[in-house]
Amino acid sequence: MIGRGLEGLQAASIERGPLHAMDQTPKPGSLIVEMRNVTKDFPGVRALSGVDFQLRSGGELRGLVGKNGAGKSTLMNVLTGVFPPESGEIRIQGRSFARLTTTISRQLGIACVHQHSQLVPSLSIAENVFCGSLPVTRLGLVDWGSVYSQTAQRLGSMGLDIEVRRKVEGLSVAERQIIEIAKALFAEARIIILDEATAPLPKNEVEMLFGFVRRQRDQGAAFVYISHYLEEIFELCETVTVMKDGRNIGDYVVSDLTQAELIRLISGAEVERFRHETRSRAGDVLLEVRGLDRPGYYEGLSLTLQRAEIVGLTGLEGCGKDSLARALFGMEPRGTGQVTLEGRPYHAGSPREALNRGVAYLPRDRHGHGIIGLRSVRENVTLPILSRLANILGFVSRRREQALVRDLIQKLNIVTPSMMQAVQFLSGGNQQKVVFAKLASVEPKVLFLDEPTQGVDVQAKTEILKIIDQLSREQGVAVVVISEEIRELLDICDRILVMFKGRIIREFPAHDPQTTVESILHAVEGTAAE
Amino acid sequence: MTSRRAVPILLDNLIWLLLLLALIVFSTLTGRFLTVFNITNILVHSAVLGIMVIGQSFTLVTGNFDLSAESNLGLIAVLGAFLMTASGEPFNGSGIVLSPVLTLLIMFAVGLVIGALNGQLITRLKMNNFIVTLSMLIIIRGLAFLVTHGKTVTGIPEGFKALGNGSLGPVPISVIVLLAAFALAFFVTRSTRFGRDLYAVGGNIDAATVSGIDAHKRIRQVYLISGAMAAFAAWIELGRLGVGATRIGENMIFEIQAAAVIGGISLFGGRGTMLGALGGVLLLSSINSGLNLMQVSGFAIDMVRGIVILAAMLIDAQKTRYASVSAQRAIGKRGRA
Numbered sequence: 082m083i084g085r086g087l088e089g090l091q092a093a094s095i096e097r098g099p100l101h102a103m104d105q106t107p108k109p110g111s112l113i114v115e116m117r118n119v120t121k122d123f124p125g126v127r128a129l130s131g132v133d134f135q136l137r138s139g140g141e142l143r144g145l146v147g148k149n150g151a152g153k154s155t156l157m158n159v160l161t162g163v164f165p166p167e168s169g170e171i172r173i174q175g176r177s178f179a180r181l182t183t184t185i186s187r188q189l190g191i192a193c194v195h196q197h198s199q200l201v202p203s204l205s206i207a208e209n210v211f212c213g214s215l216p217v218t219r220l221g222l223v224d225w226g227s228v229y230s231q232t233a234q235r236l237g238s239m240g241l242d243i244e245v246r247r248k249v250e251g252l253s254v255a256e257r258q259i260i261e262i263a264k265a266l267f268a269e270a271r272i273i274i275l276d277e278a279t280a281p282l283p284k285n286e287v288e289m290l291f292g293f294v295r296r297q298r299d300q301g302a303a304f305v306y307i308s309h310y311l312e313e314i315f316e317l318c319e320t321v322t323v324m325k326d327g328r329n330i331g332d333y334v335v336s337d338l339t340q341a342e343l344i345r346l347i348s349g350a351e352v353e354r355f356r357h358e359t360r361s362r363a364g365d366v367l368l369e370v371r372g373l374d375r376p377g378y379y380e381g382l383s384l385t386l387q388r389a390e391i392v393g394l395t396g397l398e399g400c401g402k403d404s405l406a407r408a409l410f411g412m413e414p415r416g417t418g419q420v421t422l423e424g425r426p427y428h429a430g431s432p433r434e435a436l437n438r439g440v441a442y443l444p445r446d447r448h449g450h451g452i453i454g455l456r457s458v459r460e461n462v463t464l465p466i467l468s469r470l471a472n473i474l475g476f477v478s479r480r481r482e483q484a485l486v487r488d489l490i491q492k493l494n495i496v497t498p499s500m501m502q503a504v505q506f507l508s509g510g511n512q513q514k515v516v517f518a519k520l521a522s523v524e525p526k527v528l529f530l531d532e533p534t535q536g537v538d539v540q541a542k543t544e545i546l547k548i549i550d551q552l553s554r555e556q557g558v559a560v561v562v563i564s565e566e567i568r569e570l571l572d573i574c575d576r577i578l579v580m581f582k583g584r585i586i587r588e589f590p591a592h593d594p595q596t597t598v599e600s601i602l603h604a605v606e607g608t609a610a611e
Numbered sequence: 612m613t614s615r616r617a618v619p620i621l622l623d624n625l626i627w628l629l630l631l632l633a634l635i636v637f638s639t640l641t642g643r644f645l646t647v648f649n650i651t652n653i654l655v656h657s658a659v660l661g662i663m664v665i666g667q668s669f670t671l672v673t674g675n676f677d678l679s680a681e682s683n684l685g686l687i688a689v690l691g692a693f694l695m696t697a698s699g700e701p702f703n704g705s706g707i708v709l710s711p712v713l714t715l716l717i718m719f720a721v722g723l724v725i726g727a728l729n730g731q732l733i734t735r736l737k738m739n740n741f742i743v744t745l746s747m748l749i750i751i752r753g754l755a756f757l758v759t760h761g762k763t764v765t766g767i768p769e770g771f772k773a774l775g776n777g778s779l780g781p782v783p784i785s786v787i788v789l790l791a792a793f794a795l796a797f798f799v800t801r802s803t804r805f806g807r808d809l810y811a812v813g814g815n816i817d818a819a820t821v822s823g824i825d826a827h828k829r830i831r832q833v834y835l836i837s838g839a840m841a842a843f844a845a846w847i848e849l850g851r852l853g854v855g856a857t858r859i860g861e862n863m864i865f866e867i868q869a870a871a872v873i874g875g876i877s878l879f880g881g882r883g884t885m886l887g888a889l890g891g892v893l894l895l896s897s898i899n900s901g902l903n904l905m906q907v908s909g910f911a912i913d914m915v916r917g918i919v920i921l922a923a924m925l926i927d928a929q930k931t932r933y934a935s936v937s938a939q940r941a942i943g944k945r946g947r948a
Contacts, residue, residue: 412821433823442821450821453814455881464811464822467804476802519822 112172113138113303114160114191114272119169121155128155129166130327136272136305138174140298144314144335145307146347147324148538150508153307156324157274161193162186192270194278198257200264202250207232209249210264235267236260253398259290266297273297274305277536279313285397291317309538311340323347348540355546357391357573359592367559368422368440368527370409375416378404379583382418386527386559391549393570393591394563396580396605402563403445405580406529410442411435422527436465439526443516443533445563447509451516454505458497459486461504462518489518493548510541517548521556528552528560534569546573567601579604625926626874626890633894637901644901651783657896658775658785659684659848661889663860663867664874665796666840668888669833671871672800673826674813674880675733675740677834679747680867683725683841684860686755688848691718692764692855695771703762711771719842725751726838730831748864756857764855775850785847792843797885809833813880869916870895873923895919 114136121129129152136143147153158164160171162181171178173189181189200209207228208215216224216231232245241259249257258278265273275294279287294304294317306318314321315335322332323346330346338346365388373382379401386392394402408415411429420427422438429435435442444450453461463470463482470477470485486500495514497507504515513533520528533549534542550573552558564570570577571591579587579601587604589596621628638645663680670677694714696704709717725747732743777784800806811819812826820826848859868878874891876883898919902912 410821431823431825432821433825436823444818444821449815450817453811453818453881455814456810460807460810464807464819464824467807471804475804476798477804477807479802 111138111175112136113174115170115172116156116160117170117172119156119159119171120167121152121159121164122167128152128327129159131169132156132324132327132329134160134322134329135332136303138301138303140301141303141320142294142298142318143303143305144318144321145305145324146309146311146314146321146343148347148540151324151347152327153324154276155327157193157276157305157307160186160272161191161274187268187270190269190271191274192265192268192272193274193276194258194262194265195276198249198261200249200257200261203248205246205248206236206243206252206260207245209260210235210245210267212264214268236263259286262290262293266302271301272303272305274307276307277309278306279308279310287313309536311343311539314343315340325349344539347538355543355550355572357546357550357575359575366424368427369420371419373405373408373416373418373420375404375408375414378408378416379580382585384578384585386561388526388559389553389557390576391553391560391562391574393574393577394561394580395565395567395570395577395601400580401583402580403531406442406531406561406563409435410440410529412442436523436525439524441465441520441523441525441528443520443528443530445531445535447512447516447536452504452512455503457501458490458495458504458507458515458518459483459500461515462486462489462522464519465523485522486518489521492551493518493521494544508538508541510537510544513537513541513545514548517545521548521552524556525558528558529563530560531563532566533562533564534566542569549573567598567605571596571598571601577601581605581607623875623887626887626894629873630890630894630897633897633901637897637904641901641904643904649900649904651781651786653893653896653900654786654789655783655851656900657892658783658789659844659851660863660866660870660896661789661892662792662840662844662847663863664870664888664892665792665885666837666844667867668796668871668876668883668885669800669809669836669840671868671876671878672809672813672880672883673830673833674816675830675833676744676868676878677726677729677837678741678744678864679725679729679751680744680837680841681860681863682748682751682755683722683838684845684848684863685857686725686751686758687718687721687842688845688859689755689758689764689855689857690721691715691845692767692849693758695768696764696766696855702766703759703764704766711768714771715842715846718845719839722838722840722842722845723835724838725841726834726836727831729838730834733834734827734830752861755859759855759857761857765853767849767853767855771846772850772853775847776853777850785851788847793885793889797889800885805829805832810881813877813882815881866895866916869920869923873919891923 112135114134116132116134119129119132119134120127132152134156145153145157155164159166160181162183162185165180171181173191178185201212204212210232211228216227218224229245236243236245241263243256249260252260262273262275262278279290298304306314308314318335320332321335321338321343323330323343325347333346366385367388368386370382370384374380382405384392394405396402404413407413409420409429411431411434422440427438427440429438429440432442448454453464459482463486467477470482472478483500489495490497490500493514495518496511504512507515530549534545537545546569549560549562553560562570562573567577574591576591577589577596578585579589581604586607589601589604634645643649663684667677667680691714693705694707694709694717695711696702697708698704698706729744729747732738733740773784774788775785779787800809808819808824808829811822811824812829816826845859849855852859870891871883871888872878872891873894874883874889875887895916898915899912902915
């Protein structure tokens with residue numbers, strides 16, 4: 082993912098703007114959106130205080146960045162009519178509003194594409210695209226011929242060759258995302274908010290999406306792109322609005338900024354870049370995989386993990402990197418091959434068996450598989466180790482449990498009012514830390530982390546990398562980090578394995594000067610010059 | 612600061628406030644409400660409902676429910692009475708005249724078998740819990756009819772009836788049993804690994820599985836508990852009524868679920884406590900008793916019950932919203948400090 086940013090830096094610099102904030106240098110084109118002095122309160126919190134925000138007509142690619150809780154989503158929710166503001170003015174295409182409703186906002190051509198799919202899984206692609214406005218024949222029946230042909234034609238014009246009668250439930254997350262963005266555009270939206278839209282997308286499809294977004298910009302659509310992946314802001318956006326503590330602290334021309342400057346603006350302070358130090362190891366082999374084969378997923382996989390080692394595993398979506406982790410954790414069948422843990426044969430048929438042998442897993446999908454949002458921080462953390470905390474009668478010792486959780490909250494710097502707080506109300510970064518606390522509580526020997534920093538802000542990312550390093554350093558845990566963020570892998574890992582079509586094709590020592598983001602990216606794409 | 616802490620505590624214990632309110636309202640409206648006789652009566656009437664609510668709450672916490680519970684209660688009750696009694700008028704029994712102990716063993720076995728069947732169908736054959744237990748509700752009620760062809764069974768041995776109609780000094784045994792059962796259920800759900808697993812399964816079954824919980828095993832276990840609780844409730848009900856009838860428990864499922872939900876057990880799983888469910892049982896019984904004393908018609912009582920359930924859902928929705936807002940507030944404060 083980071084590599085994408087590097088390429089993006091060059092792409093973005095093609096269009097250089099003057100070297101100061103945009104407010105002083107109005108571009109040609111009237112304002113299509115003008116939010117003035119918008120204030121929004123939630124009980125006890127001022128989510129937005131006096132925010133100004135403008136978009137120009139005639140095509141714009143605007144980045145919107147800020148830490149979790151900085152007010153990005155609240156501002157966009159005001160624009161899409163989800164929240165009424167306390168005060169301020171919203172002018173859209175010259176019409177003034179004190180507040181919008183979702184209906185009015187949609188009629189004004191404002192659409193929002195969320196990270197989580199809003200499509201109906203049981204309906205066909207075409208039906209989803211036309212949802213709510215299905216064309217009818219003179220008899221009042223749905224004109225299916227027209228639904229299918231128009232959808233196919235429209236998707237075709239985007240370069241998407243896909244059977245429009247297929248049901249959405251059969252699509253990958255990436256395909257759903259693209260259909261959803263296409264749907265918003267078909268609905269004649271002129272202002273499109275992409276809220277972390279690329280988070281679930283693999284690299285090659287992000288590029289397809291960006292190409293599409295640029296073409297639409299050229300047709301005059303304005304995009305607001307919310308993302309934690311700053312590299313993508315540099316790749317896609319011309320201008321960027323930075324928010325902090327409910328205020329707009331400035332609009333900037335992207336090509337005037339460096340990534341470090343942008344990070345400083347977002348956090349209000351220099352965020353240290355964490356770098357893991359490779360330690361010398363006595364060759365203490367912990368986990369050994371020999372010739373693991375699962376047709377359709379991976380083949381001939383062999384790898385050795387040493388105690389206290391951090392290994393990166395990267396590759397394109399569908400290369401088998403995440404299937405391997407789930408198989409070794411007992412969530413999926415693992416196929417044939419030999420696996421030994423501490424010299425003894427290892428075979429986990431269920432997560433419970435894996436945990437019992439000291440193998441733990443952090444799922445990619447935090448909300449689906451990581452946290453139990455309804456329940457408290459305390460209950461989430463101790464879930465896998467309750468039997469260890471129970472006395473002879475089977476009752477869990479509240480005192481021991483609280484001590485353990487208090488310790489982990491402190492160690493991992495989890496920001497929560499109390500350990501009784503329901504996890505769903507914590508920020509993304511803190512939710513992820515709760516999952517880490519849960520994994521740490523089982524005192525694992527081997528840890529598989531699937532996209533551990535996905536959807537958390539820049540500061541929380543650094544903290545999470547530190548936690549990974551700490552687990553490996555202090556408890557000797559062997560960690561496998563599965564990620565597409567190659568720069569992050571370079572920062573945290575001792576070595577990086579690249580998978581391509583089910584095979585491990587290259588291994589890079591992370592601290593070798595020969596190892597660069599580019600060289601790894603080439604391997605990821607399967608184009609390494611051997 | 613005090614009010615900020617007090618409000619969530621108040622919301623979590625809202626059921627007790629509502630119960631207090633009901634007691635005040637009814638004791639103002641009718642002088643016969645707040646008497647030792649009537650309070651005892653309310654508690655006795657709560658016993659069967661309460662035991663059924665315990666079984667139901669176990670399934671609800673995991674995000675499932677057991678609609679068949681009321682038929683289960685009916686079948687086990689009438690079968691138990693049938694096995695223990697003489698044949699022919701006026702007893703209408705089987706003529707086998709089994710001993711109460713053996714009968715109880717059979718009753719619990721039937722409850723567990725039905726529970727096991729529900730659990731297996733839902734977890735092994737991946738059938739929808741609503742459809743499975745709805746079908747069982749109908750099938751088992753049919754079976755209950757087949758036992759005596761609708762005839763009422765009398766002549767149940769006195770020893771067997773003690774649980775339902777006996778008393779220790781001034782306190783009815785069924786009331787002691789009810790409170791003890793809730794206390795046990797409360798501690799099991801709150802403080803054992805088994806109980807905590809149930810909340811995890813109901814809160815997010817995938818996350819629970821990844822955390823090493825065998826979610827399907829837990830679901831099978833709660834259906835076993837639900838079946839056993841139906842047998843236990845049947846034992847009390849036979850004692851209280853003194854006769855076995857095919858229609859025992861009919862339409863009770865609404866009241867069972869209402870009591871649990873009013874007490875704060877979420878229909879979507881993962882939320883609520885057994886103590887709250889007990890509050891829900893007592894509130895519903897108090898409302899029934901109060902309205903009966905005021906000689907309100909049965910239809911009006913049903914309406915009031917419906918309104919109470921709606922109110923409970925409203926409060927639950929507001930509670931969730933308040934929790935979200937207060938969390939934002941607390942985190943926002945911490946963030947700025």
